[in-house]
Amino acid sequence: MKLFNDDTLNNRPLVLAGPCSAESEQQMLDTARALAAAGIKIFRAGVWKPRTKPGGFEGIGTPALEWLAKVKQETGMLTATEVATERHVRQAVDSGVDVLWIGARTSANPFAVQEIADALASYPQERRDSLVVLVKNPVNPDLELWIGAMERISRAGITRLGAIHRGFSSYGKHIYRNPPKWRIPIELHRRLPDLPIICDPSHIGGKRELIGPLSQQALDMGFDGLIIESHCNPACALSDKDQQVTPDVLAYILNTLVLRDSNSTTESLGLLRQQIDRLDDELLEILAKRMRVARDIGRYKRENGMPVVQPGRYNSLMHNRVTVGEAMGMSAEFVGSVLAAIHEESVRQQLEICNGEKAD
Ligand code: PEP
Numbered sequence: 001m002k003l004f005n006d007d008t009l010n011n012r013p014l015v016l017a018g019p020c021s022a023e024s025e026q027q028m029l030d031t032a033r034a035l036a037a038a039g040i041k042i043f044r045a046g047v048w049k050p051r052t053k054p055g056g057f058e059g060i061g062t063p064a065l066e067w068l069a070k071v072k073q074e075t076g077m078l079t080a081t082e083v084a085t086e087r088h089v090r091q092a093v094d095s096g097v098d099v100l101w102i103g104a105r106t107s108a109n110p111f112a113v114q115e116i117a118d119a120l121a122s123y124p125q126e127r128r129d130s131l132v133v134l135v136k137n138p139v140n141p142d143l144e145l146w147i148g149a150m151e152r153i154s155r156a157g158i159t160r161l162g163a164i165h166r167g168f169s170s171y172g173k174h175i176y177r178n179p180p181k182w183r184i185p186i187e188l189h190r191r192l193p194d195l196p197i198i199c200d201p202s203h204i205g206g207k208r209e210l211i212g213p214l215s216q217q218a219l220d221m222g223f224d225g226l227i228i229e230s231h232c233n234p235a236c237a238l239s240d241k242d243q244q245v246t247p248d249v250l251a252y253i254l255n256t257l258v259l260r261d262s263n264s265t266t267e268s269l270g271l272l273r274q275q276i277d278r279l280d281d282e283l284l285e286i287l288a289k290r291m292r293v294a295r296d297i298g299r300y301k302r303e304n305g306m307p308v309v310q311p312g313r314y315n316s317l318m319h320n321r322v323t324v325g326e327a328m329g330m331s332a333e334f335v336g337s338v339l340a341a342i343h344e345e346s347v348r349q350q351l352e353i354c355n356g357e358k359a360d
């Protein structure tokens with residue numbers, strides 16, 4: 001399915017870029033002018049911001065819609081913003097916003113999505129046909145809930161519908177702010193092959209350094225587009241400052257991306273590398289989980305006055321794991337050295353706990 005009438009917008013990758021939130025007219029226009037000069041055709045900015053805790057910057061609200069209209073008028077870019085309530089839909093549509101997206105917190109709530117769907121359904125079909133609606137994955141990794149949200153919007157007569165993968169909330173520290181579970185958008189594509197799927201590397205990574213690698217990974221996996229946060233002065237951004245890039249940096253990142261020809265002979269190598277990348281991510285997650293358990297053991301040892309290193313346990317653990325590893329086709333030296341390195345790091349972390357340097 002094509003999201004836009006103008007085919008230059010449908011070319012892969014489709015890119016939406018702009019600040020996390022609309023902060024001031026100056027910030028919007030400065031960012032938009034630079035993005036337009038870099039060839040970006042769709043400008044995003046959050047007018048209403050859902051914040052995890054009260055007291056954060058919750059967006060400028062209605063007055064920022066005029067700035068979006070100005071951006072459109074001055075640069076010719078299409079505009080996009082997040083809607084979460086019936087009022088947001090009415091105000092955004094009535095002020096001429098072209099693309100609406102439903103945020104991850106909202107798409108997890110069927111009542112809220114239905115309210116948005118009902119508001120959209122109240123417009124004449126011709127108006128609905130002119131709107132693009134993008135549904136972010138819900139914060140929790142529930143494909144049915146994501147598909148259900150899109151079904152509600154589709155039943156409201158929205159014909160240009162797309163999905164955004166922005167990763168999933170999770171407890172604890174991770175490499176990613178919202179770890180991507182690529183299996184879920186891949187399964188979504190299998191179930192709905194015509195649905196355009198866009199990747200949001202900014203909210204997945206949470207750090208600007210991860211935008212390039214995540215964008216490349218998404219393109220290699222066949223995503224149709226990218227939505228990337230860009231701010232004229234990221235250090236002063238009122239929300240998500242660590243993950244925003246200047247328009248110049250964004251242009252640089254986009255230039256480095258390689259669009260692989262799906263017929264080329266390197267495609268299978270690309271697919272294999274993606275598997276390796278995914279497996280490495282999983283390995284790191286498992287290692288981090290193992291360290292958390294090791295720290296819990298460290299606390300237990302501290303409370304019970306036990307020594308950190310217990311040679312008997314270490315030797316039997318080594319012996320058993322090396323035997324299992326060899327049976328799986330890996331050399332004893334390799335398994336032994338990996339385990340020794342893991343054990344060394346566990347001991348280091350437990351010593352920190354026992355010495356009271358780092359209680360957590
Ligand atoms: C956003 O795009 O600025 C945003 C709030 O995203 P999400 O709903 O994915 O957290």
Ligand code: MN
Nearest residue numbers: 020229239240
């Ligand atoms: Mn944001």
